[in-house]
Amino acid sequence: MKYVDIHTHILYNSDDGSESIEQSLEILTIAKKHHVNSICFTPHCFINNPPDMQEVIAKTNILKEKINNNINSNINNNINLFYGCEIMIEDTLPSFIKKNEEMCLGEGNYVLIELPMFNYPIYIKEVLYQTRLKGFIPIIAHPERNSHIQLETTKHIKDIIVNGYIQINAGSLTGRHGELAKKTALKLVKRNLVSFVASDSHNDKGYSHMDEAYNIYRELKGKEKTDQVFFYNPYKALKGEYIEQVEINYIKKKQKA
Amino acid sequence: MKDRFKTLITFLDPKSNIAESYRVLRTNLQFSSVDKKLKTIVVTSAAPGEGKTTNVCNMAVTFAQAGNKVLLIDGDLRKPRIHRVFHETTEKGLTLAITNLVNYKSNIVHSEISNLDLMLSGPIPPNPAELLASNNFKALLEILEKTYDYILIDSPPVSPFTDAVVMSTICDGVILVISSGMVDKDVIIYSTNLFKTVKANIIGVLLNNLDVKSRSNYNYYYYNYLYRYYYDNDDSINKKSKRKQKRAAKKKRKKTYTYGQRGSLDDELRKKEFMEFLNTKEDEESK
């Protein structure tokens, strides 16, 4: 099976990920060995300190060229590269993304949004709704790593799925991010709330989890649904195509008599 | 095609008994509004899972098949489902139309069924009831009423959410879908009382999933049917419910029962119309 990876930090000198062009090329070589078909570079973006997108585009083009010409690399030329951003949630995100459309993933209108690790943004519902009203579709990156969501998954996850999609990390499924993250990730998978699995790789170790995560997922949900979240949905997101939303269930309240 | 629209029985098989009961529902609605035309109708239920969406979609198809220009709005901003029934993949819909009235037309899609247009939910707001109570929603309906003969609005169930009650105050009428034997009668009474307190016009109750075997008298209704109850004064709800309760206890049957609310027409006339309707149906059956 091939993978489409929409969440990586392997564009050199862009954030806390890859540190040199050689390292980036090396990681791409490893990715190719693990059957990664397409990769989207998503450097971290803080709204008060955003990355220079012209630079991101330029670096992506350099890597594309290197791969195509096979200079300094033994990668076959059939790995597709895209760029976008992983944006830290902020109440001003909707208007920010409207002004910076090139931060959407690939060629579409999907936005990768990161939550803080130890805080829960109470404005998340409003932000996701306003983002949708502006014509963009939010993807929440690894919610299983947020400590509040780990503790109260059902309560918080409803805020996300009404207007957004969920991306979990391959490393969460395999236990790299700890037991709680693993437990939460499995819970989300079992309830069919996950739309994407991505590597979130910062270095060459990121892709060693991909196959294991794929097998864990397939064990739980079968091949068809697994291919959906590892390949078809991410591909559609990069192309800006419609992805079927997860089923929303009514909030259970005691019926008044 | 057949696989894609499996819930739209009125579209797939217009000659079926089920489609027939939807047509009866349509004509009943036309009859029940002689003095004032019912244009905007909210369809809701007491509790979740009683079959609102399936029913509202089939109603919309039936209305459109009769040559009316119909708009079906997904007003269930808690759990929108109409896009699944019609396999629409647009992000646009009601909430975008409300927040941007000028561009309301871009939020309407034409369905594959002629005369039937759809307005899906759009992004889900954090506070649906508030949005539906806004002046913009009212203004939107006023604009739409000029273009369409009927506007059918799907909505969340009444017992957990107030959205349908909010909408009912600016719409011409409410239809309550009730799944036979599923919901406790107190919940239904609670729901109808909510509509009464805001002076909404409950134009009918649609009984869904009726167990036909245990009700031999009614078996030609097969699936569902607009059940109307007529009574002489306002206190009668309780009287009727007690009577019904006793009957239900006698037969040791399910708790659920249905009733409607007096509309604008003269009671005697309605009673007559209802009895005539019953008689003709029974005649047909005896042949």
Ligand SMILES: [Fe+2]
């Ligand atoms: Fe990340």
